[in-house]
Amino acid sequence: MSAAYLPSQNETVLVFHDITGIKNLERIKKDFVVNVSHELRTPLTAIKGYAETIEETDTENLKYLEIIKRHTDRLINIVEDLLVLSELEEKELISMGDTFHLESVIDQVLKMFEGKLKTKNLKLSLEVQKDLPPVRGDLMKMEQVLINLVDNAIKYTEKGQITISLRMRDGSIELKVKDTGIGIPAEHLPRIFERFYTVDKSHSRRVGGTGLGLSIVKHIVHLHGGSINVESEPGMGSTFTIRYPTTHVHHS
Numbered sequence: 001m002s003a004a005y006l007p008s009q010n011e012t013v014l015v016f017h018d019i020t021g022i023k024n025l026e027r028i029k030k031d032f033v034v035n036v037s038h039e040l041r042t043p044l045t046a047i048k049g050y051a052e053t054i055e056e057t058d059t060e061n062l063k064y065l066e067i068i069k070r071h072t073d074r075l076i077n078i079v080e081d082l083l084v085l086s087e088l089e090e091k092e093l094i095s096m097g098d099t100f101h102l103e104s105v106i107d108q109v110l111k112m113f114e115g116k117l118k119t120k121n122l123k124l125s126l127e128v129q130k131d132l133p134p135v136r137g138d139l140m141k142m143e144q145v146l147i148n149l150v151d152n153a154i155k156y157t158e159k160g161q162i163t164i165s166l167r168m169r170d171g172s173i174e175l176k177v178k179d180t181g182i183g184i185p186a187e188h189l190p191r192i193f194e195r196f197y198t199v200d201k202s203h204s205r206r207v208g209g210t211g212l213g214l215s216i217v218k219h220i221v222h223l224h225g226g227s228i229n230v231e232s233e234p235g236m237g238s239t240f241t242i243r244y245p246t247t248h249v250h251h252s
Contacts, residue, residue, distance in 0.1 A: 037082045047068070051069050122154065123162075127164070149177040149217060154179075182235065
């Protein structure tokens with residue numbers, strides 16, 4: 001519905017729009033994505049399984065099998081990320097009943113990345129304010145936010161460090177993930193939370209990105225009543241900042 005006031009006649013015009021068709025189309029598209037993703041899971045898992053089996057017996061074609069496995073893994077990751085996004089859009093499927101401390105979530109997630117940080121010789125800096133209050137929401141989904149942000153920071157940083165900070169600010173808990181990586185050009189910043197949007201497609205393909213990670217992060221943060229923004233300069237790294245309410249959780 002839209003409204004406009006007509007001062008000359010002291011009247012208000014109301015225009016009603018029937019959006020049933022648009023909503024139905026959205027539902028059809030959503031169902032299509034979910035159904036196709038589910039259907040792709042089985043053949044992709046089979047392809048990967050057979051490639052791994054052949055790898056054990058065929059030593060001559062290892063480099064080709066490695067390529068098959070890498071691209072199969074990438075497709076599997078895209079399918080999984082699409083299913084996660086579809087789940088996030090169905091807000092009633094998300095559990096918001098967990099109470100937890102974000103610093104414990106950070107500790108758990110960082111254990112997953114110890115190997116990657118060591119391999120790339122990156123330093124990790126952790127700055128956590130003491131006695132922060134617990135938050136309420138979906139623990140697994142908040143872990144996913146940290147996993148995606150830290151994974152991105154490592155992927156796009158070749159030297160320097162990743163800094164994670166957690167503190168109270170203006171009644172909210174502020175979480176920052178900062179890197180010293182390649183950075184993001186200003187013209188790309190407004191679009192990086194869109195699905196499948198990648199700043200450097202060749203780099204994203206090389207490191208195995210799906211282009212869905214930041215879209216998932218944005219959805220989860222908004223479902224928890226929070227906000228997310230990014231500051232970045234090419235060659236100077238990127239900083240992702242999440243502000244997360246401590247007293248209530250609402251669905252947006």
